[in-house]
Amino acid sequence: MASVPAPTDHMLEDYVVRTRGLTKIYKMGDEELHALDNVALDVKRGEYISIMGPSGSGKSTLFNMVGGLDKPSAGTVYINETDMAQLDAAELAWIRCRTVGYIFQTFNLIPVMTALENVTLPMVFAGKTPDEQLQRGRELLELVGLGERLHHRPSELSGGQQQRVAIARAFANDPSIILADEPTANLDLRTGKEIIELLRQLNKERGVTVISATHDLHMIDISDRVVWVRDGKIDKIEERSHVDIKVGHVDWEDQYAPPAEPIE
Amino acid sequence: MSEKNAARFEVGRVELPWSAAFAISRKNIQVRLGRALITASGILLGIAFLMSVLTSKAVLLGSGQALEPEQATRQTWLIIMSLLVCGVGITNSMFMSVTERFREIGTMKCLGAVDGFVVRLFLIESGLLGFFGSLAGVLLGFLVVCIAHLFKRDLAAIGGMDWGYFGACVVGSLLIGAVLSILATIAPAVRAARLPPAAALRTDV
Numbered sequence: 001m002a003s004v005p006a007p008t009d010h011m012l013e014d015y016v017v018r019t020r021g022l023t024k025i026y027k028m029g030d031e032e033l034h035a036l037d038n039v040a041l042d043v044k045r046g047e048y049i050s051i052m053g054p055s056g057s058g059k060s061t062l063f064n065m066v067g068g069l070d071k072p073s074a075g076t077v078y079i080n081e082t083d084m085a086q087l088d089a090a091e092l093a094w095i096r097c098r099t100v101g102y103i104f105q106t107f108n109l110i111p112v113m114t115a116l117e118n119v120t121l122p123m124v125f126a127g128k129t130p131d132e133q134l135q136r137g138r139e140l141l142e143l144v145g146l147g148e149r150l151h152h153r154p155s156e157l158s159g160g161q162q163q164r165v166a167i168a169r170a171f172a173n174d175p176s177i178i179l180a181d182e183p184t185a186n187l188d189l190r191t192g193k194e195i196i197e198l199l200r201q202l203n204k205e206r207g208v209t210v211i212s213a214t215h216d217l218h219m220i221d222i223s224d225r226v227v228w229v230r231d232g233k234i235d236k237i238e239e240r241s242h243v244d245i246k247v248g249h250v251d252w253e254d255q256y257a258p259p260a261e262p263i264e
Numbered sequence: 265m266s267e268k269n270a271a272r273f274e275v276g277r278v279e280l281p282w283s284a285a286f287a288i289s290r291k292n293i294q295v296r297l298g299r300a301l302i303t304a305s306g307i308l309l310g311i312a313f314l315m316s317v318l319t320s321k322a323v324l325l326g327s328g329q330a331l332e333p334e335q336a337t338r339q340t341w342l343i344i345m346s347l348l349v350c351g352v353g354i355t356n357s358m359f360m361s362v363t364e365r366f367r368e369i370g371t372m373k374c375l376g377a378v379d380g381f382v383v384r385l386f387l388i389e390s391g392l393l394g395f396f397g398s399l400a401g402v403l404l405g406f407l408v409v410c411i412a413h414l415f416k417r418d419l420a421a422i423g424g425m426d427w428g429y430f431g432a433c434v435v436g437s438l439l440i441g442a443v444l445s446i447l448a449t450i451a452p453a454v455r456a457a458r459l460p461p462a463a464a465l466r467t468d469v
Contacts, residue, residue: 060465069374069462082275090378091275096461097376098276108371108464112295113288125278125376153295169375181465
């Protein structure tokens, strides 16, 4: 199990998310399910981090905690050095509105709203004026390549396009963190790759921290660090350079290279 | 603690202006028109019944007559029952609407909506449906009485009805319809408001 040193004064690292002793217990009748067991995780600002793990490993629970979507049974989550447990409902809503941007596997666009309206919805909650909303909404949709589809509804957009709108929406209020839950799971390989490239580009250009829960190896490929979760604990945290990714690879040259010795 | 760590992250307040809430509710109705019409027709029918009874009463008053007390009581009882049935129908329809939209509501919470916003959106939607359903119901109720008098070849009686009383009934019916619709939606709206943000991640249903 990886041991993560607690940040001290002389550490200059800026941690956008920190968890200490994070525990989540679900009660199912008489039984208790320990989804998360005393997890400590530090995410640096501007990092691109992937959380990996099999179903039931606690990956999704950790993800929910880190994104302020759920409260832990024990332990603390700090987002921007703010203890999430100290916040009331309205303050939590503010954090979700301004500090964290969410991207979902199922895109989760509001079906009755156009692309532009979807992107500007978080801005409505943040109190921006309609003019600001319009201008920024347009900019963001152009940034993700959908400048021509401002007034299309989700039903008129492909999966990849919907996810792009979702990404634009996630950036609506200039968040510190982007939380992506299996963003490419409902997309074909090529579209998924485009989405990943877009996320990585935005991560680099804007210094926004990206935390993703994923099975997609392409996402892991461009991560800075990979967090492996198993049985409610962090198995290990690896720098990308140390992660060995092999996907069913056939080396054609090996297959068809001429024999080393002539065959008699 | 270092200076940077000591500074608490500044937290503000999320808001949902009424104009924005109305716009969202209007879109919800426009795009889900079929479902909206079914919900509104509940109010329409109830108010149509109410209005038909009241119009007949206005006609009676206009000709200087009045209903016997026993009949009047029974009529009042019928009206109350029919409105209750409509209310229950609206509650049922709204509960279904919440179930259909749980992922949407969860997503809105992820975008920064507080419980109050969700309640506001549902009540506005319901109020709009109630008002326009009542409007149609008032027209229908009046028309039914007119047609009944047409068959009795007594259309002139309509002209001689107590228009002051009729006008008051129209306004009253519109109010009753809208209020009934809103009251019937409180329970579903509260349920919707209690959905957690994590509802956005559920992939069942």
